[in-house]
Structures are given as structure tokens and as C-alpha cells.
Amino acid sequence: MEIVLVKKNLTRTDIASCLAYPTGNLWAFQMVQGQNAISFNARDPTGRVWEFKLCTRNHGRHKKPVIRGDWLDYVREKGLTVDDFIILTMVEDAENGVSYNIRVQPNVELAMNPKRKKRRSALFSFPILETQLDQVLLFLKKMVKHLRLWIFECREPSEDAFKLGLAAAGILVLAHVIANLLGGCACICSQEDLQRASPHRQLSVACFLFSWIILAAGLSMLGIGTLSNNKSRTSCGFTHHHFFSFGGILCFVHGLFCVAYYVSATAAVSEEKHGSHA
Secondary structure, three states: OEEEEEEEEOOHHHHHOOEEOOHHHHHHOOOOOOOOEEEEEEEOOOOOEEEEEEEOOOOOOOOOOEEEEOHHHHHHHHOOOOOOEEEEEEEEEOOOEEEEEEEEEOOHHHHHOHHHHHHHHHHOOOHHHHHHHHHHHHHHHHHHHHHHHHHOOOOOOOHHHHHHHHHHHHHHHHHHHHHHHHHOOOOOOOHHHHHHOOHHHHHHHHHHHHHHHHHHHHHHHHHHHHHOOOOOOOOOOOOOOOHHHHHHHHHHHHHHHHHHHHHHHHHHHHHHHHHHHO
């Protein structure tokens, strides 16, 4: 007996992130108490098996189940677009047990609108143009995937994001240490010393202080984002706060202040040497 679990037109969120799953059909997957994710395999009409993962929220009244795992790979492989019709079914067999099948139907609106279909087919009437466009689209999809990994939080823990977060924090600390070693110590003990100092020395002190403040803020952002992607967690926990995004911006700003500190400190030292010789 075949039971339909998902039968819907795809939305932009389904295409870009994950497939929304009906809460009323959660009975089809037996999750143990405290579990909020379960993996299952689904076969497409070509015979290829896809490994999907059904995930739910681990807090709040609404579980909001979604399908992840190989879903985005399936979207790219099949070239799915908004309003394509997806069907996920469960087959119960006395001999083989429970199995799942997934198939997609083309955009019904496009099929029912010959003029729109004609315009689209005219664009792809040249094989060379079609091949080039496919390559460009594939490149853009890969770029977006990497940008999302670098800039935005994942919706479930990612080992790659965890490693990149650690690497970014380490590079930030290393850059700060190198800048301080090259720029030297910007030590001014009193306000009078600051007022008597040259403009280059005052600028270097200001950049020195700002670099330390931005270092603390940047490490905090990267640390929270990295810990939220620890594989021992069941969810990121900070999905909508974009800590990696803010941490990356602060790393860039920190680099600007470090460069300004090095340049101004070097100019101040050179100016003080010339003044002492005079």
C-alpha cells in the first residue's frame, strides 16, 4: 500500500533551504523520546537512492518538521524550480517492509501556458547557449553555497562551519599579535603625555585601543558561532542571529585598524627619531 506523505508545489524556501514536511504526517517516522531527527532513504524513478533527514524543532509548541540531508543535492540534480510538484510516498510491503519513493512533476503552470513555454524554449534552442547557461548556473549555485557557509549560520550543526570558525578565530588572534609586534608598544601613561604626543602617536594609540576592542568583539562573535556548530549539538541554536556574519565583518574592520596602527606607529617612531637628532 502506497501512502502519500508530501504532495505540494515547491516554494522558494523549499528550493533554497529545506523541504517543509506536514506535521500531520510525522506518524510515518517513529522517533524515540527526545530525538528530533531521523534519516531515511527514498528512491526516485531512475532507481537512485537519496538519503534524507527529517528534522524537527527540539523546543517550542510547533515542531515545524523539514527534510534535509540530500535534499539540496536532489534539487540541483533534478533542476527543480519554484512551483514544481513534489511527491513523497511511503510503501508498506509485507515482504520488504517500509520503503519511500520520491518523484517530481514539472511546473503545471508552465505546461498549461504554451506561449510562456515557447518563449522559454526559444531561449534554449541553441545547444551551445544551453550548455553555457548550465555551467554558469552551476558555478553560481556553488558560489552561493560557499558564501552561505562563510557568512550565515547553518540550520543544523556543520562540521565544516565549526572548523572554519576555529580557523577564523585563530587567524584573527595571529593577525593581532603580528600587528602589535610590528607596531611596537603604544604606551602613554597620562592624559598630559597624550596631549604632548605627536598626531601620529595619538592616532596610533587610538587605533591600538580600537583594535583590542574589536578583537574582543570579533572573538566573541566567532566563538558563539563556532560553538553553535559543534557536532555534539542537535541544532545551531542561533540560526537567525548571524554571528559568523558579524564576526567576519569585525575581522575585516580589525584588519583595517591594525594596518592603520602599524602605519601611524611607524610614522610616529620615525618622527620621534628625527626630532631627537635635531
